[in-house]
Amino acid sequence: MTERPYTDVAVIMRCEHIANRWQPWRWSLAEVVINEPAFGTEPRQILQDEREQRWLFPGFRVELFRDDAEGYHLNLTSPAPCWFVMWRRDEDPGSGEIPLARPVAVSLSYHDAGRWLDAQETVEQVPAAPEVVEALRAFVAEHYQPEPKRRKRPDSFRSLQDRFGNPASVTTEKQRGGGGGGGHG
Template sequence: MRVAVRIDRLRQPTRWEDWRFNIAEVVLDDGLFGGEQRVLRDDGHCTQWLFPDLPVSLHRDEAEGYYLNLSSGSPVWFVMWRVHHADPSLAWPEIVTLSYNEAGRWLDAQERVDNCPLDAPVRDALQDYVDANYRPEPKKRKRPASFVAPEDRR
């Protein structure tokens, strides 16, 4: 599937920040947004950028991450985004995923990751995918510690 990401940029939201970016929205992109990034609105204080045509792929080996996202109670899109090193007033989404585990790996790598709520049709389709492809690993029996008295073992 393909998605479009809207990033809002605020100019000097506090006296300590020149710019603040917010992943405002992620929506399915069925080709209506075109293929080029563009400014939707700029009032001098807030600029809204649209980044269309970003791919989102589902992989069987990430099924546990999708399951964890769905079972969190508030399923979300995870967006890894970057700020231009030479011009900190520019930012863009790099990758979008539905996997909780993949987003965790990005965070471990010190990447910027934000999320947006997942809409019902995508949530339902993701649930169908998880139902078809996710099988939890069976729990392994833990051997009792031989140095603990049997009545103290749990």
């Protein structure tokens, strides 16, 4: 069995202070970077000032699957190929603490992002680095097979059906007898 290509990444989440009494902080995806051993394995705060906090979440493996080559192709053919990150907020930690926004999954596939959005998850995207885009382009070139276009038969060749799906026919002969009333006389 051949090993799938992968990249280990870390996600940086940003929490910015906003002037809103109901929601004083807002989380967003800041960046996806190649994981470094120095990052360790646990999330940690890497910046804090009066305007924002930034948290590093290391240790996400992004594997490329041959059967999802179309999803990667869709990403590559978009105006800006990107990382997709699904994240969730921690439950409210209580007095004064800001609940963390934790990344759950990272992908380069439009299909993954679509499934997450369909499940009503929070999904954000950030541009992928040029070297990541080039590696993805090489993978797609090797594994993506577009669906063959099927020629659509003209409607004139389709069999006729009535509104119930039963075979129907059209005739040019005049119908005789049983005309149902309104005769000419």
